[in-house]
Structure formats: structure tokens, C-alpha cells
Amino acid sequence: MISTIKHRTAPTQLLALKALEQRLPLDHPKRANVEMDLMKQKARFAGERRVNYYLAFLPKVMHYRLFYDLRLKDKHDVQLDTLILTTNYIVLLETKHYTEYSEINELSQQLHHKQNHTETIPQPLEQIYRKQIELGNIFAANQLPPIPIYSYVLFTSPFNNIDLTQAPLDSEQMIRIDSLPKTIEQLNHKNDYCYLTNQDIKSLSRLLLEMHKPHSKSPLEIYSISRSDLIYGVFCPNCKYSTLKRNHYQHHWKCLSCSYLGKEDHVKALLDYALLFQKQITNSEARRFLNIQSRDQVYRILLGVLGRPNGHRYSLKTLLHD
Known part of the structure; x- marks a missing residue:
């Protein structure tokens, strides 16, 4: 059974970039930066929406509560693309949507994305690990029972060629989106102990929704653009x-x-x-x-x-x- 607790909608940041791109004069010096970031945001959102499709094929033996686009306000902001909550374990999914060749470097654990040029994204596994730790700290601070938390970097583009030959040993936490149902099935077999009661699930769901704070920084502030520059x-x-x-x-x-x-x-x-x-x-x-x-x-x-x-x-x- 699948229950969506927080639905996925077009992120405010994406909508704001669309509005800014339309209202920024074609000759504005910041326009190229805005267009590039808008293209990245669109690709990311497209990848996140593909996750919704594959989550529909999760094994039916478990009740999954889904949270999309959570931005938890604690000591540090914790931004979660997708969180899967069950009574036996929790899964965090960090989506990466690249349409060209990508490789993982073993020493730096950096993701090198090549599309006409090389773009390095620092330590994707470290990013998701930090979020996993922060989430565990939030649970402990709110006196919730400890529960296994698993995190994965999820490659969502069907056209992406990922080279993991130089990847670190824990590269099994980097998976293609079509492997997601099988990965969840393996977690179901691995985790047969029930850590959370239905009341715990309700309390935790309520806590996550209460802690969610939408992205509030204006793109005008991010790009140092004046209101008077806009159309x-x-x-x-x-x-x-x-x-x-x-x-x-x-x-x-x-x-x-x-x-x-x-x-x-x-x-x-x-x-x-x-x-x-x-x-x-x-x-x-x-x-x-x-x-x-x-x-x-x-x-x-x-x-x-x-x-x-x-x-x-x-x-x-x-x-x-x-």
C-alpha cells in the first residue's frame, strides 16, 4: 500500500526562475546565468517526476508513506528529494538527472558530468550521508524510536551512461531509477523487524510536515538583480x-x-x-x-x-x- 503524505509539485524555486527568465531583458548581464540554472532546475524536476512512476511498482507487502520535496528547518536546512517511510525502515532518495556520460572518481568520490564540458559535482554520497545523519538527529531530538535509515543517489535519466569502475566501495548506494523497486524489495527482506507503531508513524509524519519550510529566498537576491531591471x-x-x-x-x-x-x-x-x-x-x-x-x-x-x-x-x- 502506498500513501502520499506530501505531494510533489513544481518547486517554488523553479517557478520563480521561470518568472525571472521571462521578465528579464534579453540583454541583461545576468540572463545567461538565469537561463542555465533554469535549465538545470527543469531537468532536476523532470527526473524527480520519473521517481513517482517507479515508486508505483514497489512491492505490495509493505505500507509506504511518501514525502516529496521536504525542506526541514533544524540547526541546518535538510532538503530531501524523496523520503519513504515505513514501520521497518526509512529510505532517502537524492535524484541526479544527467543525460550524458558520468563517472565517479574513487579518491574524491566526485561525480564528473560531461555534456560538451566537464562539470564536477562534489561528493554525491557525502551529501546524502549528511542528510541521513541530520534526519537521525532530528528523530533522536524528538524522542522517536531509532529506525534504520538507508540513502541512495538515484540516477533518473534513461540516457545517462554511468561509469562506476573507479567508484568507491559503497557505490551500491548509487543506483539507476529502474533498479529502485528491486532495491526496495531487498530492503523488505532485510528488515523484518517493526520499529515504529502506527502512532509513531502518525507522530513522525506530523513532525515532518510541521518542520517543512518552503524555499523562501528570492532569485532577485540570489542573482543581485534589482526590481527596476525587470519588465x-x-x-x-x-x-x-x-x-x-x-x-x-x-x-x-x-x-x-x-x-x-x-x-x-x-x-x-x-x-x-x-x-x-x-x-x-x-x-x-x-x-x-x-x-x-x-x-x-x-x-x-x-x-x-x-x-x-x-x-x-x-x-x-x-x-x-x-
Whole structure:
């Protein structure tokens, strides 16, 4: 039996990078860096979604509770791609989605990824080990029973050629995604003792959800980009980079480039504001960002999407799903 406790959604960081890439001028000096990081984030998310498919084939003898995209706030931030919780053991999966040749160096335990150039990712096993230790410390601090924790680096691309001939001895903790069901089956045979009761499972699930804190750092801060560098307005979903004009009488948006008409396109723009700037907005700020001069028009838009304000500020948190 499989129960998903925390579902996988598009990471806030990925959505924020998409918003930034669309609103950054083509000649901006930071644009190349943003585009490269966005490409990596898309590849990572694609790999993580492939994990969902293979988890559906887990052996049916165990009840698996799945947590996706956990970011636990403790002494150190512990970011977990996938956590599998059972009464007998816990599994951590760290996904790596590379489409070209990769090799593991025995001495440094570094992952060398080659796609037109060589990119070195430091110590993938050490990364997952640290997370395993931090998770164990969290359990101990909250007086939860000790339970075996297993961690794996999971290669998710079907096109990746991994060379493990120079890998360290513990390279069995680096597996291809199609080996995941078999790996879990082996853990089921190896761990026949029940460490956690159903009440422990409920307490632990509640603790993990309470400790989860979404990624909150704005990409503007990460890349040292000013708000004034960005393109404001509501973008056409067809042209992508053309901004729409608001017809106040017919209550729709129109693209002057392709004649697209839409009624709710301001919702995406307000989401961009929440991802890039802050999770609250005033009528004045919305007028500037949406490129609308009428206070009454913006009041009706904000009221329809966000409900009534708290004082002068409208909350944008309902647009976010993390």
C-alpha cells in the first residue's frame, strides 16, 4: 500500500526562475546565468517526476508513506528529494538527472558530468550521508524510536551512461531509477523487524510536515538583480514575451501582436509578483506591476482573485502551492 503524505509539485524555486527568465531583458548581464540554472532546475524536476512512476511498482507487502520535496528547518536546512517511510525502515532518495556520460572518481568520490564540458559535482554520497545523519538527529531530538535509515543517489535519466569502475566501495548506494523497486524489495527482506507503531508513524509524519519550510529566498537576491531591471506587465501566453493591454470595458486582456484575448491572465502576473517580490501586495503596487492606471479596476481584479485585503494589503499566499 502506498500513501502520499506530501505531494510533489513544481518547486517554488523553479517557478520563480521561470518568472525571472521571462521578465528579464534579453540583454541583461545576468540572463545567461538565469537561463542555465533554469535549465538545470527543469531537468532536476523532470527526473524527480520519473521517481513517482517507479515508486508505483514497489512491492505490495509493505505500507509506504511518501514525502516529496521536504525542506526541514533544524540547526541546518535538510532538503530531501524523496523520503519513504515505513514501520521497518526509512529510505532517502537524492535524484541526479544527467543525460550524458558520468563517472565517479574513487579518491574524491566526485561525480564528473560531461555534456560538451566537464562539470564536477562534489561528493554525491557525502551529501546524502549528511542528510541521513541530520534526519537521525532530528528523530533522536524528538524522542522517536531509532529506525534504520538507508540513502541512495538515484540516477533518473534513461540516457545517462554511468561509469562506476573507479567508484568507491559503497557505490551500491548509487543506483539507476529502474533498479529502485528491486532495491526496495531487498530492503523488505532485510528488515523484518517493526520499529515504529502506527502512532509513531502518525507522530513522525506530523513532525515532518510541521518542520517543512518552503524555499523562501528570492532569485532577485540570489542573482543581485534589482526590481527596476525587470519588465512589468501581464505577458501574452502565446507570444511569451509580449505584454497584454487591458480592455476595461469588456474586462479582458488583448495582445496587440497576435490578437490573443484572455480574461484571467493577471493571475499569472500576480503569481510572478509573489515569487519574485513578496507575498503581499497593495493596490498601488499592483497598478504599477500590472500596468493599469485605474485604482477601481485593480481593486476589482484583486478582490476577485485574492478576496478582501487586510488593511491595505492583499495576501498572495493562496496563489502558491508549496
